[in-house]
Amino acid sequence: DQQVKQNSPSLSVQEGRISILNCDYTNSMFDYFLWYKKYPAEGPTFLISISSIKDKNEDGRFTVFLNKSAKHLSLHIVPSQPGDSAVYFCAASGYNTNAGKSTFGDGTTLTVKP
Amino acid sequence: EAGVAQSPRYKIIEKRQSVAFWCNPISGHATLYWYQQILGQGPKLLIQFQNNGVVDDSQLPKDRFSAERLKGVDSTLKIQPAKLEDSAVYLCASRHGQARTQDTQYFGPGTRLTVL
Numbered sequence: 001d002q003q004v005k006q007n008s009p010s011l012s013v014q015e016g017r018i019s020i021l022n023c024d025y026t027n028s029m030f031d032y033f034l035w036y037k038k039y040p041a042e043g044p045t046f047l048i049s050i051s052s053i054k055d056k057n058e059d060g061r062f063t064v065f066l067n068k069s070a071k072h073l074s075l076h077i078v079p080s081q082p083g084d085s086a087v088y089f090c091a092a093s094g095y096n097t098n099a100g101k102s103t104f105g106d107g108t109t110l111t112v113k114p
Numbered sequence: 115e116a117g118v119a120q121s122p123r124y125k126i127i128e129k130r131q132s133v134a135f136w137c138n139p140i141s142g143h144a145t146l147y148w149y150q151q152i153l154g155q156g157p158k159l160l161i162q163f164q165n166n167g168v169v170d171d172s173q174l175p176k177d178r179f180s181a182e183r184l185k186g187v188d189s190t191l192k193i194q195p196a197k198l199e200d201s202a203v204y205l206c207a208s209r210h211g212q213a214r215t216q217d218t219q220y221f222g223p224g225t226r227l228t229v230l
Contacts, residue, residue: 004156032217043118043205043221044157089156093217100145100209100217101170104156 003027004092006105014113019077021108023090026071030092034102035064035075038087047088048075080112116140118222120206126228132194135225138187139208145169147219148181148191149205157205163189196229203227 005024013019023033031052036044050057050064050073057064063076077084087109091102119138127133139146144165149157160179162170166186174181178197183189193200203226207219 006156009154034217036221041223043207043223045221046218049218091156100219101159101162102217102219104158106154106156 001026002106003030004090004103004105006088006090006108008108009106010109010111012111012113013080015082016079019075019080019084019110019112021075021077021088021090021110023073023075023105024071025073025092027092027094027103028071029094030103031095032093033064033066033073034091034093035062036089036091036104038089038107044089077110080110082112082114085110085112118206118208118220120204120222120225122225123223124226124228126230127196128230129198130195132192133196133227134190134192135204135206135227137189137191137206137222139189139206140210140220143208143210143220144186145209146183146189147205147207147209148189149207151203151205151224153202160191160204193227196227198229201227201229 034049035047037047038044048059048062066073087107089107090105093102121136146163148160151157160174161181163183166183181191203224205224206222209219
């Protein structure tokens with residue numbers, strides 16, 4: 001039973017355009033969501049997060065939107081740059097789990113073409 | 115600030131052999147995690163330590179995997195004996211605080227294990 005799903009294994013966009021990465025979750029107890037970015041041969045690095053008390057969080061070119069009723073979140077990258085090409089993982093944690101335990105999706109590979 | 119250190123970076127062994135991985139978290143980080151990441155999948159938590167105590171090891175295959183964090187700092191993960199399906203990247207991560215807004219984990223580069 002996969003509680004965090006990233007249904008698109010890959011996404012390809014043109015440089016300068018918007019990239020939209022999607023994530024769905026099934027556990028209604030999740031209340032904190034994170035996006036991580038991973039380059040080959042490196043560990044994931046934190047990108048941006050959002051608490052369930054918000055529906056949007058923005059950090060520079062990166063914005064995360066949360067739709068609690070649909071149990072859906074998305075990461076928008078505007079404008080996309082070739083250096084954004086990486087695997088993006090969505091992760092979620094819940095107040096009923098032990099502190100700091102995150103459940104990860106399987107990732108979406110983003111390719112930004114020059 | 116130094117990041118999470120892991121060694122070795124790569125390891126190739128034959129099935130039924132033993133292997134050990136080492137992790138040194140960011141200084142001052144009380145929480146340490148070991149994840150298994152199989153190709154094409156997301157990281158799957160194996161074990162979580164808070165200082166030198168185990169918080170969650172529900173997904174650790176205890177018949178063959180073991181982990182310890184004796185002094186509450188660095189940690190080792192061992193597989194004995196290894197199976198073909200253990201081929202994966204083993205990631206170590208650490209986390210500083212316990213507040214919900216500090217759920218961010220900092221990952222090491224991982225150890226890629228190949229079992230032949």
